[in-house]
Amino acid sequence: MKNDDILNDIDKKILVGSKMGVFNNPLGRKLQQLHGLGLLDPWAIGQINKRVDKQLRKEAFRAIPFKQPQLYSGELILGADEKHHPIKSPVQYMNAGSLLVANTGSGKTTLVSYYATQIAHRVKGMWLVDIRKKEFRLLKTEFSNMGIDLIIVRSRKFKINPLQVPYHVDPYEYASTIADVLVKVLNLPHRASVLLSSSIINMYKKFNILNGGQKYPTLFHLFEAVRNNRNANSQSRQAILDNLEAILLAFGTEMLGYYRGWPVHELAKRHIVFELTGQPEAGKDLVLNYLVVAEFISRISQGISNRPMDLWMSIDEGQRLFSQKKESIGHGGNSITDLAGLVRGIGAGLFVSVLTPDDLSNKIPAITSTKLIGRCGSIGDYNAAGQFMGLTKEQIFWCAHNMVPGMFVGQVSDGPWRYPFLYTVPKMKQLKVVTDHQADESLKSLDSLDVEPVEFSNWSANERIEVSNNTVHKTQRVVGLTDSEFRLLKAIVDNPMLSSSSYIKLAKISPNTLKKLRPIFIEKDFIKEHTVDSSTRGRSKRIWEPLDAGKQAIARIPQFNRSK
Amino acid sequence: MRGKAFHNRIAEETKTIFSNHHWQVYTEHRYRKNGITTYLDLFAIKGNQTIACEIETTIRHAIDNTLKAQVAGLVLWIIVPTRTLRRQIERKLESSGVTENRQSIKTILLSQVNTELNLL
Structure with missing residues (x-):
């Protein structure tokens, strides 16, 4: 039996109107109540018809294929709908993983900054991670206007x-x-x-x-x-x-x-911008993984469960960090991905923004509940990102042709309204530039933390070996050799004039290490490279001749020689 | 050998290749003819065939060595490690006009010595 058979016109109107949210006010709820009790008089029927028809007409004339979001309450203004009415949600909706996909220049950083300024005074700690840029530091003045001290940790100040x-x-x-x-x-x-x-x-x-x-x-x-x-x-x-x-x-x-x-649990009580720009990629991964994993594992060990969000982390330009390729080629990607699924339970919000869903770890869309799409670079990106939040083909097609910087499609993690909706985020006003000096000044508030430096300041990865070497440049008095450098150089000295590839086996090093050490040895005058064309085509064979500097460097390490 | 390490290594390899083809090979060979004494990096003999070899790792001595071999009336193989050097030496010899008797002088890559010997 179909619904049409048992439902009368007014029942259908009530069902349609409920979906469109036309009864979400005191009178609307009363009308629904009267309908439920079967107490409708002509006036009430007229009200129901009027409300539903009006909304139907509105929807019919709407140029966008997205429903009007029924998100009217909450502390966080997500943005404005097409009529410039604010779309709101409770801050606690951010107490989970969030994913933003938008290409460059589409307003990702603006959106994160907009949310950060609203969330800042509602959480104990906020970590804004700039992986490639230095934009979050501009929020310092905005935060200080709210009475919040934003600490900026530059890349070499950790x-x-x-x-x-x-x-x-x-x-x-x-x-x-x-x-x-x-x-x-x-x-x-x-x-x-x-x-x-x-x-x-x-x-x-x-x-x-x-x-x-x-x-x-x-x-x-x-x-x-x-x-x-x-x-x-x-x-x-x-x-x-x-x-x-x-x-x-x-x-x-x-x-x-x-x-x-710095104790990480203390950092989690502060508002901090971590600038990782300029660090080597592995270094960025190490710093970020350590901070996030240390805080997560600490919270898990404390038995924290289902508590309100008190730490909000935003990782801007997290493309490389959450790379699928890296995850499959390497040995599991990064540790944040593994733990990101737990953020909600431990009272931490994790907001990840990426340029494109291409090469994004499969786990990230699965473990993030709030999803946002901005202007993307290709229809493929819209398709992939649209699938994360269940956009229809029509919606994806619309996005591909109508999205502009500052416009986003969102889907919140919680509450009764989980349909995707369209909204815009206001442009940030011109923010005051924060110099490196000012950034370093902000670090003073971390001086109170218990930090104990090591006694040595001139650590070298090399076992330092004094080589008084006349053939080497005069200023280069001390020549240090790492373990792999020593092995390669010793192999060259012991077996001179072989092709470079022969030394991989002789020195028991990887081809990559050999490749890395070659220019170093040449620069240090340890070896001289000769080329021999092995045939009429192809790359020349490289023959390595040990020079005096290299022989002396080896001769100066008798103990190490013996241990080998 | 009086040359540097790279020169000596090529000489050693060349000698090995000649030996493998049953040539009698002499290194730093003193050769005297027409009242001129010259030293050759390698001098190879097989039956009534003789080949003088000069190893060149730079273009510097190419003309001297060629003239030396020409005066002595020898078949000269100039053994070089790279194609670039071969091209440079050939151009230099041509431009200086010392290779009138082109049959007697060959500039050969080290990797081609084996093939050249097979063709003899």
């Missing part, structure tokens, strides 16, 4: 120790967690996780962390521990040394040389 056990977390548990984080961000072989985990636990024992000590080992100590563990699986060990060395050299002791860095 004081962190990823091996510092987060508040309320068991060191054993954290050792394996941070080992996994390091494996993922440094793109290490899976087996390296075991070596890292055991090395970290050994260091925790040595530093008395397991008995409540507060002087944590650093990544420099970890590097040394792995370097000295010559019995470890050589591939894992070499991979750790090679990749960690790059990070340690890039960041130095000024960023990572702290027995106790």
